[in-house]
Amino acid sequence: MPELPEVEVTRRSFADRIAGATIRALQLGKPLRWPLGCESITLAGQRVLGVRRRGKYLLMDLERGVLLWHLGMSGSLRLLEVAGAPGPHDHADLVTDRGVLRLHDPRRFGAVVFAPGQDSAVAQRLLGRLGLEPLEAGFTLAAFADGLRQRRAPIKQVLLAGDVVVGVGNIYASEALFLAGIHPTRAASRIGRERVERLRQAIVSVLARAVELGGSTLRDFSNAQGETGHFQLSASVYDREGQPCPRCRAAIRRIVQGQRSTYYCPQCQT
DNA sequence: AAGCTGTCCTGAAAGC
C-alpha cells in the first residue's frame, strides 16, 4: 500500500516531465473515493505548473486551482507517452500534450479531486488538519512533543491518525515504534522527551530510507515509469508474528488496535 | 476536543 515513501517516489518519477504540460481532458472510469468536484472542461487548456506532495496527497498545481491525487491503498500512477485502452482497473486518465497520466487502482480507495485554490473549502477539508511533514525541517522535537502532549490515545493510533505527523502508515508505524523501543499501546502523552526524540528519529530514518530505496512495501507498487521497487525493505516486526525479534530473539507479537494489526517485540518495547 | 466505530472496495488467502 502506498505510504509516504511510495507517494514521494511516484511524484519524483513524473513531476519534471509533466510540469509545463497542457491538459486536454480528464477521463474518468469507475467512481473513485470522492467525486472530482469540477467538469473535465474546467481542466482543459490549463497548464500544469508542478507537482508537490502533502502527506500522502499529490498536489498538482494548475493555473487556476489544484488537482489532488490520492493513491488510497492500491493505487499507482503512470505517465504514458502513448496510452492504450484503459484496463479494468484504470479509473482516471489525465490527457495532456506530454502524455497521459493514468491512475490504476484496483480497490478504488484512491481519488482525484479538483480544488479551485489552496485555500478553498475542498482543499481545507482534505488537507486542513494534516500534521507535520516528517521529512521536512519543521518536524522538530519541540513540535512533535507538542503534538503528542495532549493525546491520551495509544501512540500507534496517534501516529496513524495523521494529525500530529503525516505519512506514517500501518507498516511504518510498527517499524518506527520498534526502532524507538516504544510499546505501541503506550499513551502518546506518557512518552518521555528522550524517547519522543528517539521516535522522531526513527520515523525520519525509516521513511527517508524507504524513499531512497525507491519505495518499498507493496508487491504491486510501481512508479510512473512502471518500474517496481527493486527490492523490498525488510521489516523488523511487521507481519512477523511468532518470529524472533532481530534484536533479542523474543517472539514478535501481533495485537489489534483500531481494527489494524500492530506488531511489536514484547521485550524491546516498553 | 479527542477518541471511537463504521464504511468504502476488491484481490488474495484461508476455510469448508
Place this chain on the structure above:
DNA sequence: TGCTTTCAGGACAGCT
C-alpha cells in the same frame, strides 16, 4: 475442485 468467508488497508463521516 470450487464455492464461501475473512481479511487487509487510508482516511473520512459521524457519533459519543
